[in-house]
Amino acid sequence: xxxxxxxxxxxxxxxxxxxxxxxxxxxxxxxxxxxxxxxxxxxxxxxxxxxxxxxxxxxxxxxxxxxxxxxxxxxxxxxxxxxxxxxxxxxxxxxxxxxxxxxxxxxxxxxxxxxxxxxxxxxxxxxxxxxxxxxxxxxxxxx
Numbered sequence: 533x534x535x536x537x538x539x540x541x542x543x544x545x546x547x548x549x550x551x552x553x554x555x556x557x558x559x560x561x562x563x564x565x566x567x568x569x570x571x572x573x574x575x576x577x578x579x580x581x582x583x584x585x586x587x588x589x590x591x592x593x594x595x596x597x598x599x600x601x602x603x604x605x606x607x608x609x610x611x612x613x614x615x616x617x618x619x620x621x622x623x624x625x626x627x628x629x630x631x632x633x634x635x636x637x638x639x640x641x642x643x644x645x646x647x648x649x650x651x652x653x654x655x656x657x658x659x660x661x662x663x664x665x666x667x668x669x670x671x672x673x674x675x
Contacts, residue, residue: 537668540614543569548664598671601633646673
């Protein structure tokens with residue numbers, strides 16, 4: 533199974549693709565670390581973002597997308613644009629694609645039950661991808 537972990541920040545979708553095969557995790561060689569929505573944030577730009585995201589998923593054979601849920605209210609609430617991106621990803625029209633949201637509490641619980649098998653620093657990913665990596669991992673162990 534190949535999962536794409538997503539952290540939505542502002543108008544960016546930070547991603548990490550994580551494969552799991554016969555008990556082994558691997559990080560497919562992927563040059564795309566984030567996809568960004570253009571400045572206009574209109575219908576055309578949202579559709580282009582969706583098309584680009586779907587093309588990336590197809591290229592790597594992703595069958596599940598796991599998005600870190602953002603709070604709707606309060607100090608750490610997500611911005612309006614990130615909720616547009618979330619909806620755009622959820623509305624990708626492919627029958628073989630499973631899109632899920634995981635809350636910070638679910639992430640914490642899953643990591644307590646199934647700690648990361650390697651320290652993040654050994655993955656070779658960029659520091660800003662850590663949350664997306666963790667979300668992808670939780671998407672595997674909490675399925």
